[in-house]
Amino acid sequence: MEVPSHRYGVTVSTVRVDLVAVVVSVDGQTPRVLAAGAPRRLPAGPLRAEQTSLQASLREFVLEQTGHRLGFVEQLYTFADLGRGGHAAREVSISYLGLAHADTGPGWTRLYDLLPWEDRRPGPRADAGRVEIVRAIRAWARPDRSARASFLWGLDGHPWRPELALQRYELLWEAGLVAESSDATEATGEGMVQDHRRIVATALSRLRATLQYRPVVFELMPDAFTRGRLQVVVEALAGSTVHTPNFRRLVGQHGLVEPTGGVDHGTGGRPARLYRFHRALFTERDLVGTKLPVPRAR
Amino acid sequence: MEVPSHRYGVTVSTVRVDLVAVVVSVDGQTPRVLAAGAPRRLPAGPLRAEQTSLQASLREFVLEQTGHRLGFVEQLYTFADLGRGGHAAREVSISYLGLAHADTGPGWTRLYDLLPWEDRRPGPRADAGRVEIVRAIRAWARPDRSARASFLWGLDGHPWRPELALQRYELLWEAGLVAESSDATEATGEGMVQDHRRIVATALSRLRATLQYRPVVFELMPDAFTRGRLQVVVEALAGSTVHTPNFRRLVGQHGLVEPTGGVDHGTGGRPARLYRFHRALFTERDLVGTKLPVPRAR
C-alpha cells in the first residue's frame, strides 16, 4: 500500500483564502464583538503575501480596518464548505479569535444581541426569551431529538454548559429558528452576513472552553483590577453567574493574581483591594495549566 | 469607524489549498500513524471541487490512497505560514485528525518512532531516552527557559501532562533537537517531510486532550471488548499508565459501556467480561460530556 504523491488529484485546487476575525471585548458587563454594517459583518481580509505568519497578517488588517491592536490571538476553525455564502464558488475562511481591551463605538456589536439565548444571567429580558426558545425547541425536537435538545439546553435535569454555544446554535439552525433571512426577533437574535453568526458562535464556544483551563481573561482586563471586576467579566463571557466566595477562593488559591497594594473606593460598598495578574509566573508556563471557574451549575 | 469591504487588500490571495490527514490507529499496544515514504509523509490531497464538505473530501482521498474508511474525523489546524516547506510560495494545509480501526502494513508508522519522548509507559527504551532528552533540554534551557522546560517535562515537582505534546515538540524545535535535516536518533525520533512532524504533534495533543472529555476511544475499538483492552488502548494513546481499579471505576460510573454477556478467555488470567459502547446514549449527546480518565499523575 504505497501512498502516492500528494500532488494527486484531478482538480487543481487554487482558491481564494480570507482571514476572518472575531474580536471580543467586555464593556462594563456586556461582551462586544467587532462587526459593522447591516446586516453585520465580521472584519475580514486576505492573506498578505509579505507576511510570514497568519497571525501577523491578521493583526495587521485588524489594525488597519479598526485601529485595534490585538492582544491574545488564537486560530479557531477553517470554513470551506461549498456554498457558504450562497455563491457556487468555494471560499476558504480561516477564522481567528482575538481579545481586545474594552472599547465602544460603532462597529462594536453586543454579543448577546447576536446570540441572546447564551446570556443566562438574571435579568428582565433573560427569562422571557428563554421560555420562548425552549418552547420552540421542544416543539421541533419532539420526540426524536428531544434527548439532544434537553442535553444542550440544560433541561430535564441536565446542567447548562456554557461552552456548548456552538452546538446550540447548530441545533437552532437545523430547527430553522436562526435563518439569516428572517427578521431579527427578541429571542433568536440578529442575523449576520453569510455564515458569520456561526463563526461568532464558534468563537464563543472556544472562548468559554478556554476560560476553564487557561487564564485568558486577563487579556481583557486593565493592569490593576478588583476581584469583583474580574468576576463580572468572567460572568459576562460565561453568560451566567458564579458564587462569589467560591470565585475568589479559586482565583486566590491558584496564585493567579497578586495584590498591588492599592484599593478601589468606587465599588459602592467596602473598598476592594486591587490586584494584578501574576504574569511572571504564567508567561513561562505558556499560559497553560491554571484555570478560572466557569459556572456549570444546574 | 466603518469597516470597509472585506475584499480590501493589495494582494489577491489565490493560493493552493491541501488537506492533510493524521490517521491514527492502535495495533496491540502501539499507536500507529498513516505515513509512508522516506522521509515519511502524511497522506494529503487537494480540495475536491465537487465535494460540498471538507470532511467528505478528506474521507474520499484517504479511501482512495489507502483503502481506509475513516470513522471519527475532526479538523485540527490550518498551517499557512510562509516558507513551510522550504519554498517561497505559500502553501495552505488544512489538517485533520482521523481515527481508524487497527491495521498494520506498510505505511503504518509507529507514532512513538516519530515522537519517542511522548511514550512514558515503563519499558526498556523509555528511561534511557528520557534521561538523554532531559539532559539536552536542561543544558539548552538554563537559566532563562528553565521554568518553561521543567513545566513541560514534568520536572521539579510539576506533573507530566500528556496533552502538552505539541508544546514539547515546539520547545525541542527551538532547541534544535528535532531538526528534520539531522539523522534520526533513538531519543529525538525520526524526521518527516516538511512540517509534517509538527502536524503529528498537533494531532497527538488534540487527541489526548479530547480523550479527557469525550469518549472518542471507542472509535478505535471493535464492537465488543474487555475493559482491560480499553485501558491498554487509552494508555497507548496517553503514553502513560493508569491505576487499574480507578480506571474501571470511572468507565463504569459514567455508564459509558454495557456488558454484552460474553467473556474473553484469552487474557491469560481470570476471564474478562465483554462490553460494548453504549452508543444509543451518546450519539444523542453529540459525544460531549462524558470522559475517560487520562493519567495526570506526578
Add this chain to the structure above:
DNA sequence: CCAGATTTGCTCAGGATGAGAAAAAGGAAG
C-alpha cells in the same frame, strides 16, 4: 447615625480522585 452594598473569611457536606489491599477465577507448569 443608619441603611445598604460590597468585600472578605469561614464552615460544611458531597462528590471526584489517587492509592493500596485483597478476593475471585481461570490457565499453565510441574
Add this chain to the structure above:
DNA sequence: CTTCCTTTTTCTCATCCTGAGCAAATCTGG
C-alpha cells in the same frame, strides 16, 4: 491433581475539589 501466576474484580480509605450557605468587616450615601 496441585501449585503458582496472571488478570479481573470489588472494597476501603484519605485527600482534594466544588457547590452552597452564613456571617463579619468596611465603606458610601442619605
